[in-house]
Amino acid sequence: MGKSGVPVTEGGEDAQVVIVGGGPVGMLLAAELGAYGVDTVVLEVRATTSDRPKATTVHARTVQCLARRGYFPAPDAAAEGTVSRQFHFAGLPGLRITAPASEPEPLLKETQAALERSFEARARAVGARVLRGYRVTRVRQGPEGVDVTAEGPEGVRVFRAAYLVGADGSRGAVRAWAGITADTRPATVSALMGLVRFTGERVPPLGWHRTRRGWIVTKTMADGRVLVRTLDWNGGHGDRNAPVSLDELRDRVSWIAGHDVEMASPSRLxxxxxxxxxxxxxxxxxxxxxxxxxxVHFPIGGQGLSTGLLDALNLGWKLAFTLRGTAGADLLDTYHDERRPAARRVIDNTSVQVALMRPGPELDPLRALFAGLLTGDEPKEGDGAEGRDRGGDGARHLSDMISGQDTVVAPRSVRSSRWEGRFLRNTPLLTESGPADVIGLLRGGGPLLLLCGERGLPYAAGARGWAHLLRVVRTETVPALPCAALLVRPDGYVAWAPEDGAADGAGLGEALRHWFGGPR
Incomplete structure (x- = not known):
């Protein structure tokens, strides 16, 4: 019997959780589990972090959740108003990603490789065992655990874990080994990407450039080379694993541009x-x-990376609490219930963007309509009051959708408070211990019960049975928190609030049992 309480396969090594895949999502999950004291092993086939150009954007809700776990500094909680940054939708400029000024920057520009290295360092620091150069060759699940066989620098190693997490990417094997089926949509477009130096006189313009044949997207890198991407509607690749040559990339760029485009010094094709x-x-x-x-979806706008990181943040505390025995009976199932719909919205909105990017002139009126929504065009003279009130709503809807700030958690029942399931924004608080804010109070990784003013005092007694887990903070009433009490999950979402008109602790104990198991 191993220290995780799970029987160990003869000659094997025990762990509470094995994570297959050490990209940024797998490393973040390892860092989260390690911070909760979970014995975690990461098996990654790559010997080192790849610097191949990938996502460079982390969106607002992901950054907000990461800040609550201490990965990024907290801003001034008393800051008022909003902060906006320019972005795009379907290659159209003008979208502004907006977030409260009391939250971190709404767009974090950082390479995927840098994030992976940062999360790996954090994971190692909290005790996770990161094993690089190991390829998983077998997975066998039983009623009490999972056997994972991997081959690597030290030969064949067998791990016995209570849980296995597949973070092995779109081409990984864990999903198939587990017998999990999937819904798929076939490819309709082909895209190429690579780092090159343009050598001729005629070069594509920087940024997003549409022609009658497709798109060319370019970005100048620090070494002077250009990251170039192409997109055309000639159907999916015959073999998506086939290597890309410089000739193929040059021919595709030239065909879309409508003239010869010379290039050299290719890499990362x-x-x-x-x-x-x-x-x-x-x-x-x-x-x-x-x-x-x-x-998996079309990689536009950095949504894939952000969605994956939110998966890790959602699963981390739920898996840790399950292993520690401080979870409700169905807590682990809420991971699927909450994160699958969020990813479906991303798949759907990227499909809409691909459709909108089709280069034919028949879509020009639709693109013009979206351009107006993105820029929040003011209603024209003669519009009624309803039209004036609605100005900019379309832009905000798209901003919140792309940045994940429209994500809410389904309430436990139809009788739930209007607060339940909402993300609690960072707010300055005056507590018994002095000034504080929401981000700082959540950094310990546990659930938080805020008791606001005199009206919150009756709820203290109902939480005593969870003192081993729950942080209870008494704070003065502030306009941003008009309710008497709030139970906040470790990821920043409200787990419970009193129903309108409630004046006692009714419902709090039920919510605590649902999320965190019985009292002690």
Missing amino acids: SRFSDFARQADSYRAGRVLLVGDAAH
Whole structure:
């Protein structure tokens, strides 16, 4: 019997959780589990972090959740108003990603490789065992755990874990080993990407450039080379794993541009498409999926990376609490219930963007309509009051959708408070211990019960049975928190608030049992 309480396979090594895949999502999950004291092993086939150009954007809700777990500094909670940053939708400029000024920057620009290295360092610091150069060759699930066999620098190693998490990307094998089926959408477009130096006189303009044949997207890198991507509607690649040559990339750029484009010094050439897939279930017994292992879509706008990181943040505390015995009976199932719909919205909105990017002139009126929505065009003279009130709503809807700030958690019942399931924004508080804010109070990783003013005092007694887990903070009433009490999950979402008109602790104990098991 291993220290995790799970029987150990003869000659094997025990762990509470094995994570297959050490990209940024897998490393973040390892860092989260390690911070909760969970014995975690990461098996990653790559010997080192890849610097191949990938996502460079982390969106607002992901940054907000990461700040609550201490990965980024907290801003001034007393800051008023909003902060906006320019972004795009379907290649159209003008979208502004907006977030409260009391929250971190609404757009974090950082390479995927840098995030992976940062999360790996954090994971190692909290005790996670990161094993690079190991390829998983077998997974066998039983009623009490999962056997994972891997081959690497030290030969064949067998791990026996209470849970296995597949963070092995879109081409990983954990999903298939677990017998999890998936819903797929075939590719309709072909895309190429690579780092090059343009050598001729005629070069594509920087940024997003549409022609009658497709798109060319370019970005100048620090070494002077250009990251170039192409997109055309000639159908998906015959073999998405086939290597890309400089000739193929040059010919495709030239064809879309309508003239010869000379280039040299190629590296990091690859191909992709709008093929989409989503696992029908994010959990099969003791096997769970996160990131691209669970959902794949057209890579536009950095939404895939942000969605995967939110998977890790959602699963981390739920899996840790389950292993520690401080979880409600169905807590782990809520991971699928909450994260699968969120990824479905991303798959759907990226499909809409691909459709809107089709280069034909028949879509020009639709693009013009969206351009007006993105820029929040003011209603024209003669519009009624309803039209004036609605100005900019379309832009805010798209901003919240792309940035994940429209995500809410389904309430436990139809009788739930209007606060339940909402993300609690960072707010300055005056507590018994002095000034504080929401981000700082959540950094310990546990649930938080805020008791606001005199009206919150009656709820203290109902929480005593969870003193081993729950942080109870008495604070003065502030306009941003008009309710008497709030139970906040470790990820920043409200787990419970009194129903309108309630004046005692009714409902709090039920919510605590639902999320965190029985009292002690």
